[in-house]
Amino acid sequence: MQGMLFDVLIWVMAIVFVIVxxxxxxxxxxxxxxxxNPLPKQTHGNTTLEVAWTIIPTILILGLGVWSVQxxxxxxxxxxxxxxLEIVATGHQWWxxxxxxxxANGKSITTANELKIPVGRPVSLSLESDDVIHSFWVPKLAxxxxxxxxxxxxxxxxxxxxxxxxxxxxxxxxxQHAQMKFAVKAVSEEEYIKWVEGYGESPSLSTEAQLGQQLxxxxxxxxxxxxxxxxxxxxxxxxxxNGFLSGSAIAPGPNLTDLATRDKFAxxxxxxxxxxxxxxxxxxxxxxxxxxMSKLAQxxxxxxxxxxxxxxxxxxLVEYLQSLx
Amino acid sequence: xxxxxxxxxxxxxxxxxxxxxTTVDHKRIGILYFVTAFIMFxxxxxxxxIMRMQLATPGGNLVxxxxxxxxxxxHGTTMVFFAIMPLNAAFFNYIIPLAIGARDVAFPxxxxxxxxxxxxxxxxxxxxxIVGSVPDGGWFAYAxxxxxxYSSNQGMEFWSIGLMLAAVSSAVAGLNFVVTIVNLRAxxxxxxxxxxxxxxxxxxxxxxxFAIPVIxxxxxxxxxxxxxxxxxxxxxxxxxxVLWQHLxxxxxxxxxxxxxxxxxxxxxxxxxAFAKKPLFGYPFIVFSGIAIGLMGWAVWSHHMFTxxxxxxxxxxxxxxxxxxxxxxxxxIFNWIGTLWGGSIEYKSAMLFAVGFIAxxxxxxxxxxxxxxAPSDYQQQDTYYIIAHLHYVLFGGAILGxxxxxxxxxxxxxxxxxxxxxxxxxxxxxxxxxxxTFFPMHYLGMNGMPRRIYTYATEFGWDNLNALSSFxxxxxxxxxxxxxxxxxxxxxxxxEAGHDPWDAPGLEWTITSPPPVYNFSELPVVEGRDxxxxxxxxxxxxxxxxxxxxxLVDPSTVHLPDPSYWPIFTSVALLILAIGFMIxxxxxxxxxxxxxxxxxxxxxxxxxWSNEPPxxxxxx
Numbered sequence: 001m002q003g004m005l006f007d008v009l010i011w012v013m014a015i016v017f018v019i020v021x022x023x024x025x026x027x028x029x030x031x032x033x034x035x036x037n038p039l040p041k042q043t044h045g046n047t048t049l050e051v052a053w054t055i056i057p058t059i060l061i062l063g064l065g066v067w068s069v070q071x072x073x074x075x076x077x078x079x080x081x082x083x084x085l086e087i088v089a090t091g092h093q094w095w096x097x098x099x100x101x102x103x104a105n106g107k108s109i110t111t112a113n114e115l116k117i118p119v120g121r122p123v124s125l126s127l128e129s130d131d132v133i134h135s136f137w138v139p140k141l142a143x144x145x146x147x148x149x150x151x152x153x154x155x156x157x158x159x160x161x162x163x164x165x166x167x168x169x170x171x172x173x174x175x176q177h178a179q180m181k182f183a184v185k186a187v188s189e190e191e192y193i194k195w196v197e198g199y200g201e202s203p204s205l206s207t208e209a210q211l212g213q214q215l216x217x218x219x220x221x222x223x224x225x226x227x228x229x230x231x232x233x234x235x236x237x238x239x240x241x242n243g244f245l246s247g248s249a250i251a252p253g254p255n256l257t258d259l260a261t262r263d264k265f266a267x268x269x270x271x272x273x274x275x276x277x278x279x280x281x282x283x284x285x286x287x288x289x290x291x292x293m294s295k296l297a298q299x300x301x302x303x304x305x306x307x308x309x310x311x312x313x314x315x316x317l318v319e320y321l322q323s324l325x
Numbered sequence: 326x327x328x329x330x331x332x333x334x335x336x337x338x339x340x341x342x343x344x345x346x347t348t349v350d351h352k353r354i355g356i357l358y359f360v361t362a363f364i365m366f367x368x369x370x371x372x373x374x375i376m377r378m379q380l381a382t383p384g385g386n387l388v389x390x391x392x393x394x395x396x397x398x399x400h401g402t403t404m405v406f407f408a409i410m411p412l413n414a415a416f417f418n419y420i421i422p423l424a425i426g427a428r429d430v431a432f433p434x435x436x437x438x439x440x441x442x443x444x445x446x447x448x449x450x451x452x453x454x455i456v457g458s459v460p461d462g463g464w465f466a467y468a469x470x471x472x473x474x475y476s477s478n479q480g481m482e483f484w485s486i487g488l489m490l491a492a493v494s495s496a497v498a499g500l501n502f503v504v505t506i507v508n509l510r511a512x513x514x515x516x517x518x519x520x521x522x523x524x525x526x527x528x529x530x531x532x533x534x535f536a537i538p539v540i541x542x543x544x545x546x547x548x549x550x551x552x553x554x555x556x557x558x559x560x561x562x563x564x565x566x567v568l569w570q571h572l573x574x575x576x577x578x579x580x581x582x583x584x585x586x587x588x589x590x591x592x593x594x595x596x597x598a599f600a601k602k603p604l605f606g607y608p609f610i611v612f613s614g615i616a617i618g619l620m621g622w623a624v625w626s627h628h629m630f631t632x633x634x635x636x637x638x639x640x641x642x643x644x645x646x647x648x649x650x651x652x653x654x655x656x657i658f659n660w661i662g663t664l665w666g667g668s669i670e671y672k673s674a675m676l677f678a679v680g681f682i683a684x685x686x687x688x689x690x691x692x693x694x695x696x697x698a699p700s701d702y703q704q705q706d707t708y709y710i711i712a713h714l715h716y717v718l719f720g721g722a723i724l725g726x727x728x729x730x731x732x733x734x735x736x737x738x739x740x741x742x743x744x745x746x747x748x749x750x751x752x753x754x755x756x757x758x759x760x761t762f763f764p765m766h767y768l769g770m771n772g773m774p775r776r777i778y779t780y781a782t783e784f785g786w787d788n789l790n791a792l793s794s795f796x797x798x799x800x801x802x803x804x805x806x807x808x809x810x811x812x813x814x815x816x817x818x819x820e821a822g823h824d825p826w827d828a829p830g831l832e833w834t835i836t837s838p839p840p841v842y843n844f845s846e847l848p849v850v851e852g853r854d855x856x857x858x859x860x861x862x863x864x865x866x867x868x869x870x871x872x873x874x875x876l877v878d879p880s881t882v883h884l885p886d887p888s889y890w891p892i893f894t895s896v897a898l899l900i901l902a903i904g905f906m907i908x909x910x911x912x913x914x915x916x917x918x919x920x921x922x923x924x925x926x927x928x929x930x931x932x933w934s935n936e937p938p939x940x941x942x943x944x
Contacts, residue, residue: 002699005697005699005700006699006700009693009694009697009700010694013690013691013693013694016690017686017687017690020657020661020686021683021686023661024661024664024679024682024683024686025683027661027664027665028664028669028679031600031664031665031666031667031668031669032668032669032670032671033601033668033669033670033671034668037668038668039601039668040600040601040602040666040667040668041602041666042602042603043602043603043605043666044603044605044606044607045605045606045607045608045609045659045662046605046606046662049662050606050609050655050658050659050662053654053655053658054609054651054655057650057651057654057655058648058651061647061648061650061651061693062644062647062648064647064693064697065643065644065647065648065696065697066644068643068647068696068697068698068699068700069640069643069644069698071699072636072639072640072643072698072699073636073640075699076636093475127633131469131475132467132469132470132475133467133469133470133566135631135705135706137774139703139772142702143631143699143701143702143703143705144631144702144703144705144706145631145633145702146631146632146633148566148567148632148633149469149560149561149566150560150563150564150565150566151567151633153632153633154633166772166784168772168774169774170631170705170706170707170774171467171631171706172394172463172467172470172706172775172776173470174394174470174475175390175391175394176390177394177776177777178390178774178776178777178778178779178780179779241561244474245474245561247474269781289389289390289391290390290391
């Protein structure tokens with residue numbers, strides 16, 4: 001229905017465009033002044049004609065309008081009897097947080113910037129925000145819907161085919177609005193279950209990764225804003241938000257528990273590989289200026305904005321992050 | 326400007342400047358509006374250029390993200406409030422009294438106050454560039470992004486307080502012109518004999534008088550939040566961000582018609598003058614304008630389809646928005662009807678008027694596609710919207726304004742603009758605007774969001790962006806040609822005479838430029854297109870076509886005296902505004918400079934009301 005409405009709309013627009021522009025250009029050329037023209041006939045209007053071109057567009061427009069409203073109501077809710085996957089999506093400056101209260105078998109999950117969903121099952125989102133207004137938009141799957149603080153906006157969609165669907169914040173939300181992207185990754189039911197089951201299981205860490213783990217909680221103080229071992233409770237996120245609002249060096253940061261299962265990082269803008277992660281940890285402001293990690297984290301309060309870490313410490317952190325599956 | 330001044334008041338440079346500062350002559354105020362607004366139009370154009378150059382290539386790094394965000398905030402704000410609105414105001418000022426056969430507006434000093442307050446708001450907001458606190462919350466300033474702590478420098482204060490000054494200016498100007506049009510029409514100039522330009526200007530004044538207070542409420546609340554710790558839109562304390570959006574768009578959608586109705590009126594005067602036949606369906610055009618003015622109040626939430634208002638609200642606003650296309654369509658059909666059967670002379674003014682219709686059709690049709698909410702869910706906040714609004718505001722408003730400039734420039738200066746340069750200007754503008762804005766339809770449908778300072782090459786937006794940026798350069802060249810034309814024609818243009826176009830309006834029955842008193846004898850209007858009636862009767866009777874009204878000694882005509890109280894009061898308002906930017910706590914007063922400014926405003930208004938409009942000796 002929706003696709004048909006778009007097609008008809010485009011055709012109606014195209015036909016009206018061609019007719020009206022043609023008549024305009026025809027009149028503009030045909031009736032141009034030629035030397036010796038007498039004064040043209042001084043007509044003042046034609047009531048029949050004018051009433052006709054008021055009423056005909058009204059009918060056309062009302063027809064389109066009523067049909068749009070019908071389509072609008074049809075697409076409001078997921079099909080009756082389907083069992084949609086419930087997800088809470090929260091916008092942050094400048095990344096997306098996804099909470100699955102019940103991803104599968106009662107297990108809850110917090111992840112960021114990559115929304116993994118099973119193919120062929122409707123997804124029902126509650127869209128929220130902890131700071132400014134954002135907008136959740138995956139063009140190929142659904143129209144956009146704003147994430148407004150103080151509100152919970154519903155949106156549903158379903159991916160019919162497996163794939164990587166590009167998404168993007170569509171409401172201006174500050175410095176890095178342009179770099180606030182994400183993706184919906186539609187995978188088979190088995191793969192989805194595998195991801196859910198693997199989530200938060202302690203990964204096996206190499207010696208270097210273990211050093212990284214210590215830095216994550218210790219010298220790096222990453223843990224202030226990022227969790228890496230399981231979902232975030234609502235209270236934890238709220239504490240981080242309150243800390244930010246009161247001016248402390250803390251803000252909500254993406255949950256990294258399953259970072260190594262994501263294709264990209266930093267809100268969908270860089271490929272997740274060791275080299276990029278190393279650049280990012282060394283100086284995030286150079287890769288995404290204005291981000292709160294550079295502004296707030298103690299280790300970046302240096303002259304050149306480079307992390308107060310040795311190269312081997314950065315490498316250990318990367319090694320740790322790369323093993324979070 | 327200076328030469329016009331010396332024609333009206335002999336004397337040294339100081340007295341010339343003083344005569345402009347204290348002027349209450351609607352024609353001079355119109356010229357001041359035009360010059361200021363046109364400069365701001367160029368400034369906002371350069372801001373657009375910085376954006377287009379940044380986006381010319383993927384991953385462009387001409388400016389930082391923050392500077393880019395400042396550019397689109399100031400481009401939008403400046404174009405709407407400091408370019409198109411005051412360019413329209415230039416026409417209101419200059420043309421309304423001439424076209425209705427009046428000697429000035431109803432409240433000449435209030436008119437001067439409107440201009441000076443407008444200038445104060447321009448200077449105030451752009452002062453942010455000098456102190457490095459440029460507004461960056463978008464021209465719509467959605468809360469809570471426009472609130473602390475998300476916008477922590479003084480940029481949004483420059484924006485909100487600056488716009489309050491502009492709001493004062495527009496609101497009093499609106500009331501002034503309503504009173505002028507209702508009360509000061511020449512004998513015989515009934516409402517249904519008024520030129521359509523004046524009709525559309527009239528509708529806009531009423532919209533201004535009602536819409537400006539709505540944005541003023543929002544601006545006051547936002548400023549109170551930022552300066553005095555109120556919580557209207559502070560979401561972390563339970564404030565409602567959607568309230569701001571309602572206030573903004575209840576003003577914002579009538580504002581769209583405040584921008585576009587005056588150019589619609591202008592071309593409704595230009596088309597008959599060059600087609601040599603009366604406007605087709607005058608009552609339909611007038612009443613469709615009034616209908617647009619009324620219906621414009623019932624469509625604002627189509628800017629908010631994705632906010633989550635629920636399907637009932639979205640359905641209602643889908644239908645109301647759809648319906649507003651009807652009166653707009655009626656206007657287009659009637660304009661084409663005016664051309665039909667005419668003998669069209671393609672002077673530059675006429676080219677721009679026909680160009681307006683051709684471009685406005687595109688903007689109107691893409692507008693219908695936004696009204697269809699399911700399709701707007703995809704289009705909202707993409708380049709498709711940018712394409713739409715620029716076809717309406719550039720292809721529509723700006724082309725209409727250019728049409729008006731070519732049409733009335735000879736009346737204002739007594740010189741004709743060069744037709745050769747004018748036609749060149751038109752065609753380059755026409756090509757440039759389509760190159761710049763047409764590709765944006767495709768960019769939007771391919772998913773390019775608005776307000777992004779960069780994009781990656783993988784999305785395939787590179788070529789269309791490059792084309793659009795190239796179009797900007799074409800537009801830039803066309804503006805240079807226009808500015809050159811204005812300067813050259815003003816200095817050494819052909820003498821225009823009083824009626825270069827054989828036009829129908831009253832303004833063409835007096836000399837160019839008009840004398841300070843406009844009409845030595847108030848004209849008596851016998852019908853629509855009054856000057857045509859007079860001229861054609863003369864031709865039919867084989868008599869000589871009556872020339873312009875003879876000039877008389879200005880001191881014999883009753884005119885208001887110049888006054889410095891309007892500019893005094895505007896400067897006092899500016900001091901009041903500046904005071905809020907400088908916190909000097911004295912006892913319990915946080916902003917003492919504002920208190921001083923407020924007292925000065927009071928002094929200014931008091932002195933102004935006690936000043937007689939003319940000295941006793943004149944009576």
